[in-house]
Amino acid sequence: MHLRAWFDGWSIGTVVLAIILVSPVVALVGLAFLPTENIWPHLVSTVLWRYIFNTLVLMAGVGVAILFGGVCTAWVITMCRFPGRRIFEWALLIPMAMPAYVIAYAYTDLLEYAGPVQKMLRGLFGWQSSRDYWFPDIRTIGGAILMMSLVLYPYVYLLSRAGFLSQSVSVLEASRLLGHGPWRTFWKVAMPLARPAIAVGVALALMETLNDFGTTDYFAVQTFTVGIYNTWLGMNSLPGAAQLSTVLLIFVLVLIGIERAGRRQQRFHETAGRHAPLPGYRLTGIRAVAAIVICATPLIFGFVVPAFVLGGYALEHYQTTLDNNFLRLVENSILLSAGAAGLALLIALFLNYGARLSGTVIVRVASRFASIGYAVPGAVLAVGVVMPVAWFDNAVDGFSRAVFGASTGLILSGTVAALLFAYVVRFLAVSHGTIESGLSRITPSMDDAARNLGATGLATLRRVHFPMIRGSALTAVLLVFVETMKELPMTLLLRPFNFDTLATFAYQYASDEQIEEAALAALAIVFTGLGPVLLLSLAIRRSRPAHQNV
Amino acid sequence: MEYTLMTRIKIYLLTALIVICVPISSALAANEVNIYSYRQAFLIRPFLDQFTEETGIAVNVVYAKKGILQRLQQEGENTRADLVLTAGFSRLKALKEAGLLQPVSSGPLKENVPKRYRDPENEWFGLTLRSRIIAYSKARVPAGALRRYEDLADPKWKGKICVRTGSHYYNRALVASMVSAHGEAKTEAWVRGLVANFARKPQGNDRAQAKAVFEGVCDIAIMNTYYFGKMKFNKKQPGQREWAASLGIVFPNQGDRGAHVNVSGAGIVKHAKNRENAVHLLEFLSDEFAQKMYAARNYEYPVKDGVGWSDEVKSWGEFKADDLALVELFKLGPTAQRVIDRADWR
Incomplete structure (x- = not known):
């Protein structure tokens, strides 16, 4: 039995695919072992502890903020009925499409000394200079926590909402029959049931936080990732930077391990597909107002305010962007993002399903490690991607020269194919995690039933599982689409000649602190992300049939 | 619509062909x-x-x-x-x-x-x-009060100086040029003096420092010359011209080795x-x-x-440049980075 499982195509495919996908990270870890000057004594005696402290503070701050914001909004939207709910339901996702560094620029312009807010205050109170009053400084670690939380809470919102929606109403009813009020039901029943989904959302958002360079660099918050770049470019030691990245990687793996171990005892499967409408507490008066405030706050600060700032600039400076073949930029961005999202979904399905089909440890481990790229800072991972891709090109070239006497040159390097590979390596964790949490809710007895009825593995996936996880699949597609739209360091380094996306175009101006020129392209990223957000929210609503007309 | 297996295989092959041939054809384009x-x-x-x-x-x-x-x-x-x-x-x-x-x-x-x-x-x-120059508030710093990079470590400027992060290569090169002129130990003392004079934690690029001087957050900034030009002649954000107008600039060390250039x-x-x-x-x-x-x-x-x-x-004057060869700056770069970390210029 074991032997057969070893040799079946799906298992081999899973392992081979995982090896290809993990190759950039392996290449980086390999770099860490290259002989280099020992950077550690110097780092330990100077900056290392500050890097670690800042990183932990940043992660803790963002973690608490998005957990609170994301779960609160998801619970209120799922369980309560109040005016505006239908709009908030999808609108709460919009800030996700905002690159964190862009809202950091926008808020700095708004809140700094020469910005409109302080100007107005000075006019109002007759202050003369910054020495006359105190105003909170946005360029601090607190500011960075705020900026990242504003664009990252949608991860938690999206996944915990999916988690709440998929809960069987009978469990919640049982809780109420046993005398629990809404609060106790939330803490005792709904939260534990949704925990795998919430954990995925928080983990994804925290990895994003951990790897952020744009915002922390702009706010001069010295995190571990900033330290990696300083070691690479400042001390000119790529092996040193790879060593630091490896440490970061181990840290992330340990965190994920702790979280998984924490809920090993809790495995829930839905046993029935009966979805009666969720109860829906009807809110009126002050409670309805409170619900609206809870949902409006992240939306206003995460989208409306920065979009207003950017919109103002875009109106004045749209010409530069339009001169640069704006539609081409939009087209490039959309095609790349759609391609990456589709590929990442297919691969995540394949790997997850491979792990579900096969009992062997190797397949399970391979499936999990394939998505490790998310734990490495983008620009470092870009270097990691360059290595296996170039190795492949040069190997093919060498083979062709030896056998045919003709050079093939570079086949993948500097092409869209290399870019797509890079995106999948980086964002597979997003679709992998989402699909995994979707599949984990389906009871294995379904598989047994289908297989007993003679369906093959592929047919079971297509006809039984996929329809049941359609919501998760759409979530995965949306998340990867939006992430790819925003992605910067890998796109910059790996793209073909004379090739720009909205993100790279915006960046060349933003990196020169000319946010005005970047505004239109930055807004376009957000509005292009809107389409999938709308589609997704419709699809999620449909994924729970009985929920439609609530 | 369902594709047959053959159609699908054809589509895959075509895609593979395109992926392989596009770079080859572009490599053949000669001129x-x-x-x-x-x-x-x-x-x-x-x-x-x-x-x-x-x-x-x-x-x-x-x-x-x-x-x-x-x-x-x-x-x-x-x-x-x-x-x-x-x-x-x-x-x-x-x-x-x-x-x-x-x-x-x-x-x-x-x-x-x-x-x-x-x-x-x-x-x-x-x-x-470009030269790395000192900019100061015309309103709060008397002209001629600063003449050399060395002056920036003078305790009388405590709480007055704004500059970007120390490990940025413009600052690293400046420190390297100081190491070349004064040796490592003296330079470290200078960096410590400079850091003690900071008005705020280093942040933003060079232009952000000039803006902070305009805003009264600090009185003195270190910046590359082109940032001054980008503000002084800014057509799109006339507000930045005001920042430049409020600044006086100094090409340092004109009486000795000359202003640092990169x-x-x-x-x-x-x-x-x-x-x-x-x-x-x-x-x-x-x-x-x-x-x-x-x-x-x-x-x-x-x-x-x-x-x-x-x-x-030309509008902001001519200057004498430090004629230290760039290779020398390169050699001293790692030393400079260590000095910066030790002196805690974040």
């Missing part, structure tokens, strides 16, 4: 030169277009801020890149040390680029110059496929027309002697 650029495309496009117009050689660009060196290294002899353009000079050294550049013996280049701004083995060439530059890739075109482009960039345009566009100084400065950069 071109390919640039990996650390400089933003919008800065260099205008005179690259001029080059194409004059010579008929098409110029293709990838701009990236990090990792170009590693990409070149991995692509090895199959790389499509012919020329690397850098925004600063620290990458020039790294590229050469990694063995990714090749020497160019070109009369025009030797003539155009002074010796101290190019590699002794002619593997890289400086193309534009460069942007370029080098030819070791495995360049279009070497001739690349040399041609490099000569074009070092010559009068592009020198004038390259320097003027970003408010920098041409490296070629005798090329007239733009009226804009």
Whole structure:
């Protein structure tokens, strides 16, 4: 039995695919072992502890903020009925499409000394200079926590909402029959049931936080990732930077391990597909107002305010962007993002399903490690991607020269194919995690039933599982689409000649602190992300049939 | 609509064919030169277009801020890149040390680029110059109060100075030039004095420091000359002209070694496929027309002697530059970084 499982195509495919996908990270870890000057004594005696402290503070701050914001909004939207709910339901996702560094620029312009807010205050109170009053400084670690939380809470919102929606109403009813009020039901029943989904959302958002360079660099918050770049470019030691990245990687793996171990005892499967409408507490008066405030706050600060700032600039400076073949930029961005999202979904399905089909440890481990790229800072991972891709090109070239006497040159390097590979390596964790949490809710007895009825593995996936996880699949597609739209360091380094996306175009101006020129392209990223957000929210609503007309 | 298996296989094959053939066909197109650029495309496009117009050689660009060196290294002899353009000079050294550049013996280049701004083995060439200057608030600092970099460590400026992070290579180069002039120990004492005078935690780029002086957060800033030009002549944000107008500027150390300068530059890739075109482009960039345009566009100084400065950069005066050769700055870079970390210039 074991032997057969070893040799079946799906298992081999899973392992081979995982090896290809993990190759950039392996290449980086390999770099860490290259002989280099020992950077550690110097780092330990100077900056290392500050890097670690800042990183932990940043992660803790963002973690608490998005957990609170994301779960609160998801619970209120799922369980309560109040005016505006239908709009908030999808609108709460919009800030996700905002690159964190862009809202950091926008808020700095708004809140700094020469910005409109302080100007107005000075006019109002007759202050003369910054020495006359105190105003909170946005360029601090607190500011960075705020900026990242504003664009990252949608991860938690999206996944915990999916988690709440998929809960069987009978469990919640049982809780109420046993005398629990809404609060106790939330803490005792709904939260534990949704925990795998919430954990995925928080983990994804925290990895994003951990790897952020744009915002922390702009706010001069010295995190571990900033330290990696300083070691690479400042001390000119790529092996040193790879060593630091490896440490970061181990840290992330340990965190994920702790979280998984924490809920090993809790495995829930839905046993029935009966979805009666969720109860829906009807809110009126002050409670309805409170619900609206809870949902409006992240939306206003995460989208409306920065979009207003950017919109103002875009109106004045749209010409530069339009001169640069704006539609081409939009087209490039959309095609790349759609391609990456589709590929990442297919691969995540394949790997997850491979792990579900096969009992062997190797397949399970391979499936999990394939998505490790998310734990490495983008620009470092870009270097990691360059290595296996170039190795492949040069190997093919060498083979062709030896056998045919003709050079093939570079086949993948500097092409869209290399870019797509890079995106999948980086964002597979997003679709992998989402699909995994979707599949984990389906009871294995379904598989047994289908297989007993003679369906093959592929047919079971297509006809039984996929329809049941359609919501998760759409979530995965949306998340990867939006992430790819925003992605910067890998796109910059790996793209073909004379090739720009909205993100790279915006960046060349933003990196020169000319946010005005970047505004239109930055807004376009957000509005292009809107389409999938709308589609997704419709699809999620449909994924729970009985929920439609609530 | 369901595709049959055969149709699907055909689609896959076609896709594979396209993926493989597109790069090959582009490699066959002859008359071109390919640039990996650390400089933003919008800065260099205008005179690259001029080059194409004059010579008929098409110029293709990838701009990236990090990792170009590693990409070149991995692509090895199959790389499509012919020329690397850098925004600063620290990458020039790294590229050469990694063995990714090749020497160019070109009369025009030797003539155009002074010796101290190019590699002794002619593997890289400086193309534009900028000086690291001191800017101060005209309203709060008397003219002539600051004359040298060394003055910045004077305790009387406690709580008055704004500057970007220490590990940025412009600051690292400045510290390296101090190490060259004074030795490591004295320089560390100077950096500690400077750090003790900071008005706030280092943040933002050089322009953000000037703005902070305008806003009254601090009185003194350290910045590259081109940032001053970008503010003084800003057409899109007239507010920035006010910032520049409120500033006085000092080219430091005019009585002794001269003001510290650094460069942007370029080098030819070791495995360049279009070497001739690349040399041609490099000569074009070092010559009068592009020198004038390259320097003027970003408010920098041409490296070629005798090329007239733009009226804009002339407007804030002439200066004597520290004639320390760039290779010396390169050698002292790692020492400077350690001094910066030890003195806690974050």
